[in-house]
Every structure is written in structure tokens, then in C-alpha cells.
Amino acid sequence: MKKPFLFAVLLALAGPAAAQKLTAFHPGAVWPDNHGTHLNAHGAGVLFDKGRYYLFGEHKIAGLTGNRAQVGVHCYSSRDLYNWRDEGIALAVAPAGSGSEIEQGCVLERPKVVFNKKTGQYVMWFHLELKGRGYAAARTAVAVSGKATGPYRYVRSYRPGAGQWPLGFQEAWKQPLPGEKDLKWWTPDWYRAVAEGLFVRRDFAQGQMARDMTIFVDDDGKAYHVSASEDNLTLHLAELTTDYQDFTGRWNTIAPAGHNEAPALCKRGGKYYLLTSGCTGWAPNAARSFVASSIWGPWQALGNPAVGPDADSTFHSQSTAILPVAGRPDAFLFMADRWVPKNPIDGRYIWLPLTFEDGRPRLRWADTWTLGVFDQPRPAATQ
Ligand code: GAL
Numbered sequence: 041m042k043k044p045f046l047f048a049v050l051l052a053l054a055g056p057a058a059a060q061k062l063t064a065f066h067p068g069a070v071w072p073d074n075h076g077t078h079l080n081a082h083g084a085g086v087l088f089d090k091g092r093y094y095l096f097g098e099h100k101i102a103g104l105t106g107n108r109a110q111v112g113v114h115c116y117s118s119r120d121l122y123n124w125r126d127e128g129i130a131l132a133v134a135p136a137g138s139g140s141e142i143e144q145g146c147v148l149e150r151p152k153v154v155f156n157k158k159t160g161q162y163v164m165w166f167h168l169e170l171k172g173r174g175y176a177a178a179r180t181a182v183a184v185s186g187k188a189t190g191p192y193r194y195v196r197s198y199r200p201g202a203g204q205w206p207l208g209f210q211e212a213w214k215q216p217l218p219g220e221k222d223l224k225w226w227t228p229d230w231y232r233a234v235a236e237g238l239f240v241r242r243d244f245a246q247g248q249m250a251r252d253m254t255i256f257v258d259d260d261g262k263a264y265h266v267s268a269s270e271d272n273l274t275l276h277l278a279e280l281t282t283d284y285q286d287f288t289g290r291w292n293t294i295a296p297a298g299h300n301e302a303p304a305l306c307k308r309g310g311k312y313y314l315l316t317s318g319c320t321g322w323a324p325n326a327a328r329s330f331v332a333s334s335i336w337g338p339w340q341a342l343g344n345p346a347v348g349p350d351a352d353s354t355f356h357s358q359s360t361a362i363l364p365v366a367g368r369p370d371a372f373l374f375m376a377d378r379w380v381p382k383n384p385i386d387g388r389y390i391w392l393p394l395t396f397e398d399g400r401p402r403l404r405w406a407d408t409w410t411l412g413v414f415d416q417p418r419p420a421a422t423q
Contacts, residue, residue: 060072061123062122062123063410064122064410065121065122065391065406066407066408067355067405067409068355068378068389068390069388070388073116073124073125074125077126078386079095079116079389080099080385081097081098081116082097082100082384082387083098083150083151083377084096084098084150084377085150085153085254085360085375086363086375087155087162088363089155089162091119092117092118092119093118093121093363093366094188095115095118095124096115096164097113097114097151098113098148099112099113099129100384100385100387102383104384105382105383105384107147108145108146108147109142109146110133110144110145111132112129112130112132112142112148113131113148113164113190113192114126114130115128115129121365121373121411127190128189128190130185130189130190130191130192131148131151131190131194133146140194141179141181141194142168142194143171144171147168147175148167149169149252150360151164152166152253152254154257155188156282159283161186161283162184162185162186162190162192163183163184163283163285165181165182165253165255165265166253167253168181178249178250179197179198179250180197180198180250180265180267181194181197182196182197182198184285195285198247198250198287199243200250200267200278201244201248201276201278201287201291202245202247202248203244203245204289204291205244206276206291206293207290207291213236213241214241216241220233220238230297231297235297239270239273240293248291249270249271250265250267250268250269251267251269251272252268252272252302252303253265253303254305255284256335262279262280264279264305265278266294266303266314267303268300268303270296272299272301272319273296273297274295274298275294275303275314276291276293276294277292277294278292292336292337294339298341299319300316300317300328301317301318301319302317303316304316304359304374304375310333311333312333312335313330313401314329314332315327315328315329315359315362315374315394315401316330317354322358322379322381324354324356326351326352327345327354329342329344329345329401330342331399331400342400345394345400345402345403346402346403347403348404350405354390355390355403355405357377358377358379359375359376360375360376362375363375365411365414368411370414371411372393372395373392373394374390374393374403375389377390378390392405392406392409393414
């Protein structure tokens with residue numbers, strides 16, 4: 041055997057070269073895992089647990105366009121947020137034809153995992169569309185595991201808020217107004233009708249629609265589910281039960297008819313900040329931001345948090361989560377997807393520092409950056 045050939049054979053047997061250790065974030069670049077393979081965790085969320093970060097996201101398939109789940113939720117772990125170890129599939133879709141709600145070919149998006157201290161269970165929520173029904177099902181679903189990396193066991197799906205009116209919903213709004221269905225969309229009368237429950241009433245019995253979603257755990261351990269509801273017109277925020285696997289029935293609307301999706305939530309200096317996108321599918325648009333002193337609102341709109349070139353497309357990305365950096369008070373990481381509809385597996389990750397200026401969230405582009413940016417003197421959390 042000739043030497044160069046032998047060398048090539050040995051190299052092939054060794055598998056793909058292990059990735060070099062990363063020491064910075066490179067938003068938008070290929071992000072190699074420990075095998076040198078681009079991270080496959082789209083619409084992701086991060087859990088911090090016992091000194092490790094766990095990244096969960098939609099696993100995409102090479103060459104397959106569209107959004108039908110073939111494999112499930114991919115998990116990676118990391119100690120430094122730059123270098124990610126492949127932990128495999130945390131939640132697998134069920135075989136096609138099995139009749140499971142999460143059978144292959146369903147839409148399974150934006151997985152978010154939280155740890156429940158009371159039950160010792162890891163709880164994964166995700167947006168679920170039933171196979172063959174497009175985006176009509178508009179459900180949210182839950183899976184659990186005793187281990188962060190899984191395997192997760194599918195529990196069930198929900199249309200939240202069935203038979204429950206939102207907080208502060210007036211008695212007079214519980215009955216339809218004559219002719220309300222014929223109101224012309226985007227007119228002042230229609231906006232008022234939406235704010236007064238036009239679509240809430242429509243979905244009252246069957247439960248409210250839930251598409252793009254996130255989960256937020258507050259300092260007191262209470263968890264909340266935020267979803268794009270009412271045909272993506274209005275966000276709904278709903279309290280979860282103490283085991284984080286069901287809804288208590290307390291819920292509220294945010295920004296009626298504001299057309300927000302891709303919600304991401306954080307708490308800073310006692311205030312709640314919500315980042316969203318507009319509704320243009322996988323095409324990026326300008327992000328929006330909101331602040332509230334109580335998680336139940338009122339939420340005040342603060343406009344586009346992004347500044348500088350490409351701020352009007354959120355640097356060609358769409359929010360998926362805000363991660364408080366462990367051990368660094370007042371350090372928040374904005375996580376977003378730069379979707380690649382023609383080849384979704386090539387979707388890129390836009391992680392940027394989320395800062396606050398004059399009480400407003402701010403996002404600025406950086407070709408490369410490190411967690412060291414959070415060590416620089418910045419305004420105090422109370423400002
Ligand atoms: C976006 C949504 C994504 C995905 C995409 C599919 O609006 O945020 O999670 O559903 O549409 O087109």
C-alpha cells in the first residue's frame with residue numbers, strides 16, 4: 041500500500057476532524073460541534089443546569105426543504121457557550137403511521153426546556169402542528185425526562201385556555217357583537233374588537249391557538265408560556281402549574297392585533313422584557329421590544345431594539361430566546377435564527393449581547409465577540 045493512500049485511509053477511519061476549540065462567538069458563521077459538524081438546533085432554547093448549558097433545537101435534514109420534522113429535537117451541551125458537544129436526539133419523533141401526535145412529518149418547532157425543582161423533571165415544551173394539517177392545529181406540547189439530555193417522553197398537547205377568559209376580560213365582551221365578523225381588518229373598529237376578544241371568543245371552547253412560543257421561569261419558580269395566538273395576531277401569556285406540565289387557567293393577552301411572533305422573555309432589574317418579530321415566516325423583519333413591571337402587563341412597546349446596519353431585518357434573523365449568562369449578573373445573550381428556507385439544515389445562529397440603554401433593550405451587530413463584553417462597565421440594572 042502506498043504511503044499517501046494509507047494516510048488517506050487512516051484519516052477516513054478517524055472520522056471528521058474534531059473541531060478546534062472556539063474562544064468567541066461568530067454570529068452567522070458555520071458553528072462546528074465537537075465532531076466538526078454545523079450545529080443542528082434551530083429555533084433553539086438553552087437550559088443552564090448544574091454548571092452546564094444544554095442547547096435544544098429543531099433537527100433539520102440535509103436537502104429537505106419545508107418544516108416537517110423527520111428526527112426530532114437535537115441536544116448539545118457546553119460549559120462555555122462557545123464549544124458544544126453533541127448529545128444526540130433528546131426527543132425523537134414517533135414512526136410515520138404510528139398515529140402519535142408527534143409522528144414523523146408533524147411540525148415540531150422552537151423546543152424550550154426548563155427544570156422543575158419540585159418534581160426533579162426536565163420539561164420540554166414545543167410548538168406542534170399535527171401531520172398533514174399545515175399550521176391549522178396550532179398546538180403547544182409537552183415532553184418530560186429525568187435527565188437533561190433525555191430521552192424525553194411525549195406527554196400531550198394543548199390548546200391553552202379552553203373555557204377560561206383572560207384576566208380582566210369584561211362581562212360585556214363574553215358575547216359576540218352584532219356584525220363583528222364582517223368588520224374590515226386593520227380598521228380602528230376591528231382593532232378594538234380584537235382587543236375586546238373577537239378571536240378569544242371564537243376559540244374559547246376549543247382552546248386558544250398556540251404557535252411560536254417560549255417558556256419563562258420567574259425568580260419565584262413560577263413558569264409562564266408565551267405563544268403567538270389568535271392566528272398570530274395576539275400574544276398570549278399563560279401561567280403553568282407547579283409541575284410545569286399544564287396550565288393553571290390564568291392567562292392574559294399581550295399587544296392585541298400587534299402581529300408578533302418568535303417571543304423571547306427575560307427579567308432584568310425587576311422588569312420583564314419581551315422581544316418578538318413581526319410575522320413574515322422565515323423571511324426576517326424588524327424585531328420589536330416591550331417592557332412591563334408585572335408579567336401580567338400592561339406591556340409598553342419600546343420599538344426595534346436593533347440599531348446600526350441591518351437593524352431593519354434584525355441582522356437577517358428572527359428571535360428564539362434570551363439567555364441570562366450564568367454567574368454574570370446583568371448579562372443577557374440574544375439568540376436568533378438566520379433561517380435558510382432552501383436548505384434549512386444550513387440555518388445560521390445569530391447570538392449577540394443584549395444590552396440595555398436608558399431602560400431599553402439594545403442589539404448591535406458584532407462579527408465576533410466574547411463573553412468578556414459583559415465585564416465592561418455598563419449602566420446599572422436599575423436604570
Ligand atoms: C416563522 C416561525 C418559525 C417557522 C416559520 C415557518 O414565522 O417563527 O418558527 O414556523 O415561520 O415558515
